[in-house]
Amino acid sequence: MASSLKNLVTENAEKSFNTDDDIVILEVRSPDVDLQVNNTDLQVPEIYAWKLQASDMPLSQTPEIIKIHVHRHRLMEHSTYFQSLFGGSFKESSSDYIVIQWDLPTFVALLQFIYGVALNLSFTNFVPLLEGALFFGVNNVIMECKNWSIQNLSSKKTKFSEVFLRQLIDVWNFGADNGIHFILELYTDFFAMNFAAVLQYNSFVALPYALLNACISHPLLTVDSERQLCEAILNWLASNKQCSEFNSHETLDNCFQILEKVRVGLLPLEFILGRLWRDYPSMVTALQASVMFDQISHNYSDIQFEDLELFRLRLTQYSEKLDLAGCQQVTGKILFFSSLRTGMVDTRSSSLVSSEALKRLVGTRQTFEGVRWPVLQQSHLVTSLSNLQEVNISHCWRFQEDDIIDWLQLLSPSVRIFKSKCCSQLKVSILDKLSQACPLIEEVDLSVDISPVAACKVSVLHVSCEAYPSHRSSANWVLLHKPISCNLTRLSLKGRTDIRDNDLMTIAALSHLISVLNIDGCTSLTDRGISCFLSSCTQLHSLHAALTSFGQHSITALLSISSNNDNPIMLEHDFSLSLHSSSSLVELDLGGCNDIDQAFLINYMACASSLSCLSLRHTNLGDEPLYAFKGNSLKELDICETSASIQRHKSFI
Structure with a gap:
């Protein structure tokens, strides 16, 4: 394999070298380089296999100036920069010696790509290569960077680290500064889909405001709970109060507008009256509080369809965990409604794109039986939750056993962990139903809090066999x-x-x-x-x-x-x-x-x-x-x- 590749490279080199194209010498210098430094002279055939800083080359001998013999027409064919340079009225158009100041490894990699050598892309060299491709107009490299990003950002098995997250942020910043659409789109999608994983790292607070705002508004924003999202925003605000970027917006209040995107109706009451009220009382206005308390005491039977959007759980096909612990206001009706894809409600006319389908979903349990639900699934009106692994409905006393079992069986049979602490309405008999609805179930928590009871004062008076x-x-x-x-x-x-x-x-x-x-x-x-x-x-x-x-x-x-x-x-x-x-x-x-x-x-x-x-x-x-x-x-x-x-x-x- 190695020998055949070597023969192919040599053959391509000989063909290129034996053409009648004019040879031009490119003197490539690292920025701010001293003229009295090591330099290397490369012929065309050497471009294919030449590497900077080879493993057997001492660092002191690494060249900072290289003179490369290349074909003028090949450069013009693959680079808009050289096409304008050699084909226009510039003095360089007739010169056979061109001086270029650029990062040497980056320029050599671009030149090798022009001569048919594959790019070795990574998140470490992605920005330098893309920056060079944009400057010299090597459009094929730009396309390679886009395809590479699509391939590497589509995998859900990405291993996160502080360094990796910083590199992603640098790429997004470069895309934002240069208006590169595919970076803004692909990398924002990636951050939104992996938001729950990203906020576990210290580098999360380094996210630019525009990126954070775009993620929160993204339809594929994936978080474990609304509380997790709210806490992440609060931590970001606390860490960026003194940053220049934070203060560069029109007013400080504009940055706090991202908190308004949090769905207060899906937050645990103790969290609202705790940290949120203590640290940001202006964020919980009197109107929001009164509406929230009314919703918590309401049975939801009279809530209009368009109002249900305020209680839509952030469930996506990438969700791995659903944590509703402490959300006493959430019911089975909200759970089923949140399973519908976003956009089924027409807020302009307060009607539904598929009113009958939604009514069946938010109606009684019996309407889910039979053939109606499979029809909804086949019509792609329901969000796939095949990746959901854990469900936590602790302290959610409004959930009925039949509702939660139906929802698990219909939408998320792959759940492995089910927690329902302090849910006395769920009896032990739910274990049998859970095992049938979720065949992969491994962990179940049906405990009730007995911590206030002193152990030394508890005794068993009578137990019958x-x-x-x-x-x-x-x-x-x-x-x-x-x-x-x-x-x-x-x-x-x-x-x-x-x-x-x-x-x-x-x-x-x-x-x-x-x-x-x-x-x-x-x-x-x-x-x-x-x-x-x-x-x-x-x-x-x-x-x-x-x-x-x-x-x-x-x-x-x-x-x-x-x-x-x-x-x-x-x-x-x-x-x-x-x-x-x-x-x-x-x-x-x-x-x-x-x-x-x-x-x-x-x-x-x-x-x-x-x-x-x-x-x-x-x-x-x-x-x-x-x-x-x-x-x-x-x-x-x-x-x-x-x-x-x-x-x-x-x-x-």
Whole structure:
């Protein structure tokens, strides 16, 4: 391959060199170069393979003046600059010796391209090459730069860094200063589509005002949440208050106009009344506040279609995360409406381009069933959310279970993480529906906040051991006998007092891959129910079971001792304890579990060699279990409010 390329280059060189074209000598100097420096004389055949600063050339020997023998007509054919220089009435038109002051590597690369050598473009040399191509009128290089930008900015797998982001900003600034349309278009598109990634870097505050403003107005602006966008703007304003560019606008208020593009109705109330009101009270006018509070208390049933644009979530085909945490005003109606492509509402006539389609979307759940939704998808009226990986609707109590499941199933079945903290309207039964709507689901958080409750003042008064329904029509029975394939590995049910033993076993039947489980505060679970779950999920390596009935049966399950064969649940469904090595647990939290027998705990501690985090706070822990611990990987230990002596504590550490 290398030899054939070398032969091709030599052949092209000989053909060019043997033509009858006039030879002209170009003396190329670096700007402000001293005349008493190294110089090199190049013939035409040497142009193809010659490189500045070759690997075996000392830096001191790098030439700063080169004399290149080139063909006059070839230069005129590929460069408008030389076409005017040699073809006009200038004195250089008849001269065979031309002096050019330009960056040597850049000019040599342009000259090599003119002679058929491919450009080696990168974001490091992009601006110098494009600047040289514009000055010398090498239009083919300009086209190469455009095509290269299209190719390298279209990939979603771009690896960002501070240096890379700075280079992109430099390219955009060059395009803005020189009015290069394709740079302004392509690079603004790229910044808008990757806005959520860009604002994670310190260089984000270096974005020019015009670029930031263009991104915020861009239809493909991709952010995780409206709060993320607002915080990014506030950080940019705070960092650019003293910049000359910031103060070069007509008034300071003009720069704050970008904040007006934030959709206040999609911000969490605590954020509006917190940072936004504290730092920029003028941005939250009395009118905006009154409208916002009215919207939050409204059920949205009477909102006009054109008003819904104020609540359109910034969902694009590039969205990877949707974070609505704390947005109590958002409903399923807004979620479905935001899935329509921008522009379906005709604000001039307050009518809809496709009124029936929109009415079906913002109507009741039943209208999404049947063939209507596929028709909408095929007509390209709906935004594709195939890249969406995470959805967070924590504290969004207006969402109904059926609405969120329908939306996930219809629009974003690729979601892997679903978080709905403090959403008591969503029951544990949603797990089954989630696994069907999103087959790739890996992490679910259905926890409820119980942090204000003091652990030492909580106790389980009564827990009954529930038997599973015996009738075969039960959903639990179907799951237990015909498990649905599920990839769920992380599950948090913290504080869910409504979950019972049969729910936990249904979850175990749903997925045997659960490795992280949090059932803190699930006071309705029994010791036997927890033990059955532990026996089924052999991949568990992190367990949080504080303030539960975790006791000797659960310890036995961890120790792989089948001493609870009289368990009615297990007998009825013919479950058997699988061998589960206690050493697989890396993290264990049993805070407030006072039903743990010391003898069982001693046996477990003797086998728990892989534990790195252990919490036994507010338990009846004595010194004996600590003496029995044989592990050497422990990094965190919490034994507050226990009977362990300080002497043993010190020796243990």
